[in-house]
Amino acid sequence: METIAKSTSPAALTYQDYFVNMGPQHPSTHGVLRLIVKLAGETVLGVTPHIGYVHRGIEKMAEAQTVIQFTHLTSRLDYLSAHINNWCWAMTVEKALGLEVPERAEYIRIIMAELTRIASHQLWWGVFGMDLGAFTPFLYAFRDREKINDIFEKNCGARLTMNYICPGGVMEDVEPDFEQDVRTFCEYFKPVIEEYDKLLTGNIIIQERTKGVGVLTPEVAKAYGVTGPTLRASGVDYDVRKNHPYGFYPRIDFKTAVATEGDSWARYLVRLEEMRQSIKIIEQALDQMPKSGPVRGKVPAVLRVPPGRYLARAEAARGEIAFFLVGDGKPLPYRVKIRSPNFSNLAAFPKVIKGWRVADLVAAMSTFDLVIPDIDR
Amino acid sequence: MMNQETQNTTVPPATNEELAKLREEIQSLLGDEAVFELNGKLPAFRVPASSVHAACKKLKDNGFDYLLFVTAVDYPQQNKIELVYMIGSYCNQREIALVADVDRTNPEVETVCDIWQGANWHEREVYDLFGVNFKNHPFLRRILLDDSWEGHPLRKDYVDKVHNVVKRPY
Numbered sequence: 280m281e282t283i284a285k286s287t288s289p290a291a292l293t294y295q296d297y298f299v300n301m302g303p304q305h306p307s308t309h310g311v312l313r314l315i316v317k318l319a320g321e322t323v324l325g326v327t328p329h330i331g332y333v334h335r336g337i338e339k340m341a342e343a344q345t346v347i348q349f350t351h352l353t354s355r356l357d358y359l360s361a362h363i364n365n366w367c368w369a370m371t372v373e374k375a376l377g378l379e380v381p382e383r384a385e386y387i388r389i390i391m392a393e394l395t396r397i398a399s400h401q402l403w404w405g406v407f408g409m410d411l412g413a414f415t416p417f418l419y420a421f422r423d424r425e426k427i428n429d430i431f432e433k434n435c436g437a438r439l440t441m442n443y444i445c446p447g448g449v450m451e452d453v454e455p456d457f458e459q460d461v462r463t464f465c466e467y468f469k470p471v472i473e474e475y476d477k478l479l480t481g482n483i484i485i486q487e488r489t490k491g492v493g494v495l496t497p498e499v500a501k502a503y504g505v506t507g508p509t510l511r512a513s514g515v516d517y518d519v520r521k522n523h524p525y526g527f528y529p530r531i532d533f534k535t536a537v538a539t540e541g542d543s544w545a546r547y548l549v550r551l552e553e554m555r556q557s558i559k560i561i562e563q564a565l566d567q568m569p570k571s572g573p574v575r576g577k578v579p580a581v582l583r584v585p586p587g588r589y590l591a592r593a594e595a596a597r598g599e600i601a602f603f604l605v606g607d608g609k610p611l612p613y614r615v616k617i618r619s620p621n622f623s624n625l626a627a628f629p630k631v632i633k634g635w636r637v638a639d640l641v642a643a644m645s646t647f648d649l650v651i652p653d654i655d656r
Numbered sequence: 657m658m659n660q661e662t663q664n665t666t667v668p669p670a671t672n673e674e675l676a677k678l679r680e681e682i683q684s685l686l687g688d689e690a691v692f693e694l695n696g697k698l699p700a701f702r703v704p705a706s707s708v709h710a711a712c713k714k715l716k717d718n719g720f721d722y723l724l725f726v727t728a729v730d731y732p733q734q735n736k737i738e739l740v741y742m743i744g745s746y747c748n749q750r751e752i753a754l755v756a757d758v759d760r761t762n763p764e765v766e767t768v769c770d771i772w773q774g775a776n777w778h779e780r781e782v783y784d785l786f787g788v789n790f791k792n793h794p795f796l797r798r799i800l801l802d803d804s805w806e807g808h809p810l811r812k813d814y815v816d817k818v819h820n821v822v823k824r825p826y
Contacts, residue, residue: 331800338785339809374697501721501746503774517746587696588753590742592724603742605729606696614810616727618742626777655800 296324301640303332309406310651312625314640321636326629330622334655341615346372346446346582349615353602354440356619357653359399360595362391365444367593370525371602372446372582375589379576384448385527386568390461391431391443392526393557393564397468398427399596400550400557403648407547408479410645411488416479423471430460446582448575458565465558472554480551489543493631493643496541503627506620507598509647512549513541519594531563543639546646583610597621597648621653675699678750685718686711693755700740700753708741708756709766715743715752716771722746726768726778728786730812735760737786741768763788785810 302313311332317325337356341349346368353368354361366388373380380388405420428438434453435443443450454460479485495505497513510517518535520528536552538545584606592601598620605614624647631647632640679692682701690701690711703711724742731738741754758765767790768775779790780799787808790796798805807814 331802334800336809499773502772504723504725504772505774515746522746523749523751585696588698588700588740589696590698590751590753599724601724601742603725603727603740614729616725616740618725622777623774626774 303329309645309649312649312651312654316637316640318637321638323632323635323637323640326632326640328625328628330625330651330654332655333652335652337656338615338617341612343611345610346584346612349612350445351440351442353617354442355652356617356656357595357597357600357621357650358439359402359650360395360597360600361439361441362388362395362444363593363595364600365441366392366526367591367595367600368602369444369446370591370593371589371604372584374591375584375587375604375606376446376579376582378447378578380448381573381576382527383452383569383572384574384576386564387449387453387574388444389526389528389531389564390561390568391441391449393560394427394430394461394464396596397554397557398424400554401427403550403645404475404479407645408485410641411485413479413482413485416475419471419475419478423468426464426467430457430464433457433460445575447578448573450575452574458568461561461565465562468554468558472551472558475551480547485547486544488639488642489547489646491540492543492639493635493646494541495627495631499627499630500541503630504623505598505627506623507594507596508536508549508553509546509598509624511536512538512545514539519592519599523592525591525593527564527567530567531560533560533563543643543646546648550648581610583608584612595620597650597653598624617656619653619656621649621651625649625654678752682715682752685714698753699751700755702755702757705739705756705758705765708739708754709768709771711754712741712743712768712771715754719748720745720750720752723768723772723774723778724751726775726782728782728788728810730760730786730810732760732812737763737788739765739782739788758788764791765789766791767793769793784808787811 296317296319299316299318300313301316303311313329315327316323337352340352350365350368353364356364401420401424405417408416432438434457435441495513497515500510500513500515516535516537521535533556536549536556538549586606586608589604590601592599600620601618603616604612607613628647632643686701689707690703693700693702720743722744724744727740729738736757737760739756739758743754744751767779777799779793782788783790783796784798784800785808
């Protein structure tokens with residue numbers, strides 16, 4: 280202490296670098312994520328994420344239960360993309376065992392997955408506003424998200440951890456008024472997106488805090504394996520639904536939302552556009568869906584995973600989720616690896632935020648839309 | 657340390673033209689030391705652990721710009737850990753798994769962090785859960801578990817002394 284007082288001026292003392300722990304309990308990390316932020320005044324010199332606070336060992340658990348039983352754990356990865364995670368796992372098992380999926384089930388899967396994407400982006404949109412200090416969008420978003428959750432509750436019995444899409448199809452047929460419910464929601468939601476635009480997109484404070492801030496260049500994004508809206512905002516047109524088509528997505532006409540700037544603002548716009556595209560997908564799927572028919576294919580009583588390696592990929596709300604399955608002919612998987620989108624996205628985050636201010640860190644992190652249980656598994 | 661003969665390697669006829677083309681292309685890229693295998697439904701190339709880095713570099717330079725993940729599979733009976741590098745592309749549909757065996761008692765392999773920066777965390781995870789040592793890794797430290805954790809949980813012979821995991825009879 281004495282040496283500092285002797286050797287440096289008071290002004291130099293003021294500008295010392297220091298470290299701040301952001302999290303593990305911090306409202307804007309949206310979960311138990313700890314960022315060690317190196318600061319000079321208010322400027323971020325570096326960020327070191329520390330993860331693993333909600334590590335549950337899901338990959339290890341997978342080795343102790345049958346492939347059907349494991350479905351429920353996939354809902355607990357990225358809980359806002361529960362249907363999509365279930366779907367991706369179901370595809371892995373179907374690939375391994377060569378199971379057929381009935382046509383109606385494929386369309387139900389698409390509709391559920393896209394509703395999930397909308398619900399997830401709605402939640403993100405609300406929370407994004409809140410992170411920047413606007414509380415109203417949060418209430419608007421939850422008002423609308425409730426309608427999707429009601430559809431889920433009616434048809435799956437659950438609102439968050441669905442376990443509805445399972446190997447061979449879906450667990451059970453949807454309610455008779457499912458189509459009407461979804462169409463009502465679509466009609467309701469179309470003008471609401473424009474309302475979202477009015478409420479937040481046109482807001483000058485939001486624009487000034489996000490435009491040009493936290494730029495993720497395509498080179499960095501590719502080097503880190505970033506996927507999802509975060510990647511597409513950087514000008515890389517990569518969407519698993521287009522690049523590695525699965526389900527009945529090839530039958531459906533939609534565009535991937537792409538922006539070129541790579542800043543927080545671009546990530547914001549891409550997610551809003553994705554909601555519009557999802558509505559289009561749902562409407563087409565409803566038109567094409569057979570009105571009746573089986574929703575679960577022929578599934579053997581005991582699902583034995585044949586020896587070998589299997590991989591299925593899907594586009595979750597935050598990026599590419601993939602399940603890597605190694606079988607040895609027994610009902611229990613020999614090894615399951617979960618490629619979670621947020622893990623790679625977070626790895627790129629320190630590159631993005633270097634040199635910006637603390638307040639920009641919160642805004643940029645919000646546009647990365649991280650879900651921590653998905654990172655930690 | 658390699659023991660390839662113990663691996664259940666079957667080289668079936670390519671199922672379609674694309675796969676055959678991909679196989680041919682990558683075979684010529686990686687040379688004779690890479691062995692194609694379609695064990696299950698994922699096309700894979702097996703390379704010696706010592707040439708993982710060189711193979712990854714070649715793939716990266718030839719359009720495989722996307723590393724999905726790095727993981728490992730433990731085979732205690734054969735005293736080996738199989739590393740799996742899942743490599744794809746951002747602009748086309750090609751995907752390939754690069755597998756390499758390392759000795760289970762002293763697993764070591766060169767890092768690929770300098771090729772894909774994203775490999776950093778994936779390799780830390782493999783180190784954390786399998787105990788594979790990645791040489792020249794810039795920051796090889798446990799990532800999901802605490803630094804004081806004993807053992808590597810995803811190894812098959814790991815015994816959890818803390819949590820009572822119920823063993824199901826099937």
